[in-house]
Amino acid sequence: xxxxxxxxxxxxxxxxxxxxxxxxxxxxxxxxxxxxxxxxxxxxxxxxxxxxxxxxxxxxxxxxxxxxxxxxxxxxxxxxxxxxxxxxxxxxxxxxxxxxxxxxxxxxxxxxxxxxxxxxxxxxxxxxxxxxxxxxxxxxxxxxxxxx
Numbered sequence: 001x002x003x004x005x006x007x008x009x010x011x012x013x014x015x016x017x018x019x020x021x022x023x024x025x026x027x028x029x030x031x032x033x034x035x036x037x038x039x040x041x042x043x044x045x046x047x048x049x050x051x052x053x054x055x056x057x058x059x060x061x062x063x064x065x066x067x068x069x070x071x072x073x074x075x076x077x078x079x080x081x082x083x084x085x086x087x088x089x090x091x092x093x094x095x096x097x098x099x100x101x102x103x104x105x106x107x108x109x110x111x112x113x114x115x116x117x118x119x120x121x122x123x124x125x126x127x128x129x130x131x132x133x134x135x136x137x138x139x140x141x142x143x144x145x146x147x148x
Contacts, residue, residue, distance in 0.1 A: 018114050025107050032100045039093050046086035053079060 012018045053062060058076035065071075110116065 018116075022107075022110060022114075022116060025103065025110065029100065029103050029107065032096055032103065036093055036096050036100065039089050039096070043086055043089045043093070046082055046089065049082055050079065050086065053082075 012021055053075050056075055058074065058079075060075050061072060062075050062078050063070050063072055064078050064081075
């Protein structure tokens with residue numbers, strides 16, 4: 001997906017427009033990451049279900065949620081459907097990973113073009129300096145409730 005400036009066919013006008021466009025691109029990357037994570041969790045759930053029902057009798061009754069409705073089927077009917085769903089999810093994850101790589105390249109090109117550098121907030125910089133100075137120091141605490 002191209003950024004807003006590229007869609008309109010003109011360059012962003014000022015620094016604020018560049019910053020907004022960059023923030024939108026970063027938001028899109030984060031959304032893709034979260035969707036990939038969500039789908040990977042679903043693939044894991046599908047794998048657990050497949051491993052749980054595979055060794056069972058194919059004519060044994062099982063229940064499956066389809067569109068919010070619990071449906072009674074046999075394992076023989078459900079197992080192929082769950083496997084197909086898992087494969088479909090894996091394909092979607094692969095496409096999202098490709099889209100993520102494209103978006104990362106787009107962001108890298110955008111950063112290079114507009115010489116964007118990420119600054120750490122002042123609080124983080126001070127915390128890191130404090131950690132380096134006092135990294136050898138520690139606090140020893142005794143067991144809870146001991147008054148000796």
